[in-house]
Amino acid sequence: METLNYLRIPPELLQAVLDNPFEGMVIIDDQGIIRHFSRANEPLYQITASEAVGRHIRDVIPTSGLPEVVHSGKPHFGDTFDMNGRKVIVNRYPIKLGGKIIGAVGKMIFHDLKAFIALKHKIGELENTVRRYELEIREIYRARYSFADVIGKSAKLNHAKDAAERLAASASPILLIGESGTGKEIFAHAIHQASSRRNHSFIRVNCASIPSELFESELFGYKAGAFTGALKSGKPGKFELAHRGTIFLDEVGELPLGLQAKLLRVLQEKEIEPLGSPRPKMIDFRVIAATNRDLEERVRTGYFRRDLFYRLNVISIQLPPLREIKEDIPVLAGHFLMKLRRRMSSSVSAIAPEVMAIFLAYDWPGNVRELENVMERALALCQDSTILPEHLPESFVRVRTDSASEGIKPKLNDDLLHLAVHDAERDQLLEALRRTGGNKTEAAALLNIHRTTLYFRIKKYGIKPVNIGRTGE
Structure with missing residues (x-):
């Protein structure tokens, strides 16, 4: 023995x-x-x-x-x-x-x-530090948008918004499908914000921008000494940062085939294996993916794995392009006018009817993002209080010229155009009142109009205090 x-x-x-x-x-x-x-x-x-x-x-x-x-x-x-x-x-x-x-x-x-009391105090301080870092991380990786930031009244947009709101409470994957600039990221943020995971991280991953050689270390993390140049402390991956929260896989259709299998395994097993780690780590996350590609077509042509497509496409929501919801253009333009004039300290407070007619005739290949960029350019160039056609890019002026030379009238008649401008102005007014808690003096200052004009417009549009919360002078 x-x-x-x-x-x-x-x-x-x-x-x-x-x-x-x-x-x-x-x-x-x-x-x-x-x-x-x-x-x-x-x-x-x-x-x-x-x-x-x-x-x-x-x-x-x-x-x-x-x-x-x-x-x-x-x-x-x-x-x-x-x-x-x-x-x-x-x-x-x-x-x-x-x-x-x-x-x-x-x-x-x-x-x-x-000595014990001193150690207890030190542990307490460390716990407070950890809590502070957790709050800072949560703030860094929090969702920035809610469904209130989804602007528009069209049937197609409201259908997508209603579906997203209903599905927010689900734990199932959601696939957001839409052209570039249609608001897929805003929808992803809003879904997370409306879910039970709202108090945890929202992690965005742009699948098109991660080099293949860095994919594993970025998404799954690594331990100290895992490879030459690795941080001594190691690094958590995107999935680990999304623990108990949501991971948003943007442009998932651009992911190379060789990396799709690795992503599929994580989605199926809900576990990651950081580089250099001897054992896998269980992670609790909800996945939202987005694409501007036809994934079914990419599956047929062999560029996207069928099993990964089925894993992501449990629930899909189609976001409409702006050319299909042109009735939302006045509302969106008014929203961007309010948002940008504050950020840019601009005195611009109105959009000329001719400009709105051009907006409604344009096809918007860049969708809502392009509209916001055009509005920002117009505010930067406008020295008066009203955006005019001359403040638009040349391509937009050509829309008006081509339409006139060919005898084409704007797609909306004069009555509908007047109604669209009416809605935009009313929405601007409502947003200003809501942002100032109903304080009319502050709302008038925000809109850069006289308080008498504000009272006139409130009466004109029949705005009631119940629609804007508290009221004040």
């Missing part, structure tokens, strides 16, 4: 361990008789080790808790113990052999309660 390991340790080394001055170890048998009494305890109990060994623990330390440990078989950790008027922190645990309790060990882990 092989000699037990502890018999190979020199006796003097064993004795030094038992007598080390940092623990003050006491060992008793199942009858409460002291079998070892550390020399470090001698000055504390005013008794030598040789005098203590062989006596009952309660004869030497009347308040010792070791007999209770022997009796119950349960360890006591972090107990406060009065050692001749000195408070110390001790651990006590049973000694077992073959399932039978044969004794107990007691040892000090803090010789001075002050």
Whole structure:
């Protein structure tokens, strides 16, 4: 039979361990008789080790808790113990052999309660620091938009918005399909914001922008020393940052085939394996993907995995291009006017009817994003209070010229155009009142109009206080 390991340790080394001055170890048998009494305890109990060994623990330390440990078989950790008027922190645990309790060990882990209190304070400070970093990370990776930021009244847009709001509470993957600039990222943010995961991270991943060689380290993270140039502290991947939150895979249709299999495994197993890690790590996340591609066509042509498509396409929401929801253009233009004039400190407060007619005749290949960019350009160029055709890009002026030369009238008649401008102005007014909590003086200043004009428009559009919350001057 092989000699037990502890018999190979020199006796003097064993004795030094038992007598080390940092623990003050006491060992008793199942009858409460002291079998070892550390020399470090001698000055504390005013008794030598040789005098203590062989006596009952309660004869030497009347308040010792070791007999209770022997009796119950349960360890006591972090107990406060009065050692001749000195408070110390001790651990006590049973000694077992073959399932039978044969004794107990007691040892000090803090010789001075002050040291324990100092450590407790330090741990408290570290916990507060961790909480602060968690809040900062949550703020950095929070969703920036809600469904209130989905602007428009068209049937197609409202159909998509209603579907997204209903599905927000689900844990199922959602695939957002739409041309570039149709608001897929706003929808993704809004879905997360309306879900039970809203208090956790929203992580955006642009699948088209990650180089193949960095895909695994970016998405799954890595441990210290995983590869040359790796951070000494390691780095969490996007999926780990999305734990208990949402990961948004934008432009997922651009992901190379070789990387699609790795993504599929993570989506199926809900686990990642950071580079350099010996074991996988379970992650709880909800996935929202977006694409401006026809993924079914890419599956047919072999550019996208069929199994990954089915995994992502559990629920799909189609976002309409702006050319199909032109009735939303006045509302959107008014929204961007309000938003940009504040950001740019502009005095522009209106859009000329001719400009709106051009907007309604244009096909908007860049969709809502292009409309916002055009509005920003117009505000930058406009020196007056009204955006005119001359403030638009040349391509837009050509729309008006071509339409006129070919005898083509705007797609909306004069009555509908007037109604569209009417809606845009009313929506501008409502938004200003809501943002100022109904304060008319502040709303007038925000719109850069006189307060008398504001009162006139409130009456003109029949705006009631109930629509805007509190009212004030």
